[in-house]
Amino acid sequence: MTIGDLIKQRRTALHYSLEYVGQIVGVDRATVSRWENGQIGKMGRDKISALSRLLMIDPVLFVQPHELLFPDEREILDAYRSADPGTQAAVRKLLDIPEKNNSSASAI
Secondary structure, three states: OOHHHHHHHHHHHOOOOHHHHHHHHOOOHHHHHHHHOOOOOOOOHHHHHHHHHHHOOOOHHHHOHHHOOOHHHHHHHHHHHHOOHHHHHHHHHHOOOOOOOHHHHOOO
16 A cells, blocks of 8 residues: 555545645645645655644654554554464465465565
């Protein structure tokens, strides 16, 4: 999930229009749309602060996009990583994920 995906997901979940988000954050609707579509990668700190408060997103996610996981997703990932190989294999089978060799799996 990209930060743009997260912005759009939170905006729509909260039933906010592009116009409303733009008005609160201090930009036009086109800018919000470009954030969501990944056409604008960098935002000023003031915009990040306002947007994260409005959408209830941790502002750290804007500067560390590799951490774009919701708390329940992080919990699942942590549990998978700490599970024994048999449990990991069972999860992959349940989710229909092809088996990988150990060197590829450890890079996740």
